[in-house]
Amino acid sequence: MVGRSIHAQSEYPWVWSASTLGTLSYFEWDDEDRALLFDPNSGATHLLDSAALEILKALSSSALRVEELVELISPLFEVDDTIDLSHFVHEVLLKLLDAALVSRSPT
Amino acid sequence: MKLSDIALPDLRRQLDCGELMIQMGPFVARIQSRVASLVSEIALMYAEFPTRECSAFADFHVRIAHDNWLRRYIKPEARFFFDGKPSFTPLAEYQAFAMLEWGLNWCVSAHCHQFLIVHAAVVERDGLAALLPAPPGSGKSTLCAALIQRGWRLLSDELALIDMDTCQVRGMARPVNLKNQSIDIIRRFEPSAIFTARVPNTTKGTVALLRPPDNSVRRMDDPARIAWIVLPNYQPRSSVQLELANRSSTFMLLAEQSFNYDLHGRRGFDTVGRLVASASCHRLTYSNLDDAIGVFESLNSCSRQVSDLQSW
Numbered sequence: 001m002v003g004r005s006i007h008a009q010s011e012y013p014w015v016w017s018a019s020t021l022g023t024l025s026y027f028e029w030d031d032e033d034r035a036l037l038f039d040p041n042s043g044a045t046h047l048l049d050s051a052a053l054e055i056l057k058a059l060s061s062s063a064l065r066v067e068e069l070v071e072l073i074s075p076l077f078e079v080d081d082t083i084d085l086s087h088f089v090h091e092v093l094l095k096l097l098d099a100a101l102v103s104r105s106p107t
Numbered sequence: 108m109k110l111s112d113i114a115l116p117d118l119r120r121q122l123d124c125g126e127l128m129i130q131m132g133p134f135v136a137r138i139q140s141r142v143a144s145l146v147s148e149i150a151l152m153y154a155e156f157p158t159r160e161c162s163a164f165a166d167f168h169v170r171i172a173h174d175n176w177l178r179r180y181i182k183p184e185a186r187f188f189f190d191g192k193p194s195f196t197p198l199a200e201y202q203a204f205a206m207l208e209w210g211l212n213w214c215v216s217a218h219c220h221q222f223l224i225v226h227a228a229v230v231e232r233d234g235l236a237a238l239l240p241a242p243p244g245s246g247k248s249t250l251c252a253a254l255i256q257r258g259w260r261l262l263s264d265e266l267a268l269i270d271m272d273t274c275q276v277r278g279m280a281r282p283v284n285l286k287n288q289s290i291d292i293i294r295r296f297e298p299s300a301i302f303t304a305r306v307p308n309t310t311k312g313t314v315a316l317l318r319p320p321d322n323s324v325r326r327m328d329d330p331a332r333i334a335w336i337v338l339p340n341y342q343p344r345s346s347v348q349l350e351l352a353n354r355s356s357t358f359m360l361l362a363e364q365s366f367n368y369d370l371h372g373r374r375g376f377d378t379v380g381r382l383v384a385s386a387s388c389h390r391l392t393y394s395n396l397d398d399a400i401g402v403f404e405s406l407n408s409c410s411r412q413v414s415d416l417q418s419w
Contacts, residue, residue: 025373025376025377027354027355027358027380027383027384029354029355029384032354032355034353034355034356035355036358036359036380038372038376040372040373043369043372045359045362045376047355047359
């Protein structure tokens, strides 16, 4: 079941983009919920959960707002109705920002 | 010519003059030393290794020498030199052979970046290799020593040399470094195993080097495909247990245990990813060596059955 919670634009006033545009270097396995990603900018290897990788995949082709990301990734995961997916995506984005894998600009 | 074809006085002279050139898998080491105890230990441990003409190219020029004239007579110490430069602190002279081995490991891990180098033991059977990456204390070298006494080919007990184009692993088949109680465990496990004298009071405790099986040395140039990545974990009094390991965690462990993963950037990332994707990854808890070897035999037998089915 997928729960969607679309917030007003003002709650997440950023457009997010991946720090590396184009093809990502990653390994993921069907039976695992974590993936490995290589960041060519820093040379670092990141251990990410699958949701973070899906968000990065989406951002690697175009800059998106939280609401757009929720639309894109919600069909990929079984999420409980009670989960605020926008909040979850925003939290993941902040972690990716800390790791310098994404950047943001005001909408 | 192999090293055991050289008479001991000639070996001493070659060592003295820096003319001893030993082939160790993909590398040639030129060794020079006047430390008397080294002659017999090199002769014992490297008996089956091929030697090269002294005019041949050497990858490493190493020397074990007394640190200074006075210390030759009072608590004698020896030091490892690489390309004529002293490296590391001097150690007691009776630790010279262990120092040579550690020094050679350093030569490879610090310089041979044509390979992705992982701190791991590697053994092979029927063309398939098991990679045993693990931090110190996990029982990696003990398990490796036991496996090679039961028919598995030794590629390395310490350094896995991974060809980043083919993902195959190369070995050097050099002596296995055992520490503390592992020495007696392997002596009991295989009474015919050949060791150097025990070397006490090293930073790793008491160590002894185990001579590699002759067949492993003769086949040191044969690469192998990594079929299994097994993370050993010695737990006293535990029953043997093999579990599937998470591939992403195995990836991170390999990267952490690599000496030059960061240096290779995306190529290193791709190599580790391909290795982890193509091998089966396991976590092995054990206390009894026979039980642990039984697990490796089962893994090998399963792979053979799959291979037979595919060819059928």
